[in-house]
Amino acid sequence: MTSPNYSDPSRAATYATPEQAQSDQKPYMQPQIQYVPQPNMQQGGPVPFGQQSGGQIYIMPNNYIDPSIAQIRDWLPWSITNIFVGWCLLGFLPLIFSLICRSRKTSNDASGARTMSTLALIFNILVTLAGLAAWIGLIIALVAINRATSNVTCYPYC
Structure with missing residues (x-):
């Protein structure tokens, strides 16, 4: 050359x-x-x-991230929390979308990051509502089972 x-x-x-x-x-x-x-x-x-x-x-x-892309939320902390709220099974869906959103942000793909951010938000909302309903249902079922079994076992002695 x-x-x-x-x-x-x-x-x-x-x-x-x-x-x-x-x-x-x-x-x-x-x-x-x-x-x-x-x-x-x-x-x-x-x-x-x-x-x-x-x-x-x-x-x-070029390692520069555009400020407009940096403002896109990836919902990662909420997604990690949803692993415990959603009993691991449903909690991984928003986590996957959050991680994809974060990787799209680092590669300066604004439209892809916005799409993944929206999907992570929607799945976070759904998993949070379903997880809370499941936890409340589990607590109600345990209380009902406890009442049913406690009435039978202590009936002659109460």
Whole structure:
């Protein structure tokens, strides 16, 4: 690969010095571009950490999360609570949607994150209501069984 010619105006948009490439960027919107010059073969020795040889342009990954995506709720704490409220069986559904929503948020997929957030919210509501009804039903059944058995066993002695 040949080294870039910075003086050629037709290739100026393709190859830019690191200072030009970083100054032309909109903050947090484009990945950082770093030009690593080809090391002089006469110098020898190892290449410094973070640089590689070959005179290539490396594009640094963009780890920026858009503020509008960061405001999307993933309902993860409620989903974790629903594992206990929904008796593990139903509690995993909202947890799965919450985790998918969180992964879509980190990959800057706003529409997918909103969809998974809505599904996690709906399933959290359904599992919470069903779980509370089941817990209340279990308590009522235990009290009714206790009353029925306590009246039979203590009848002659009461």
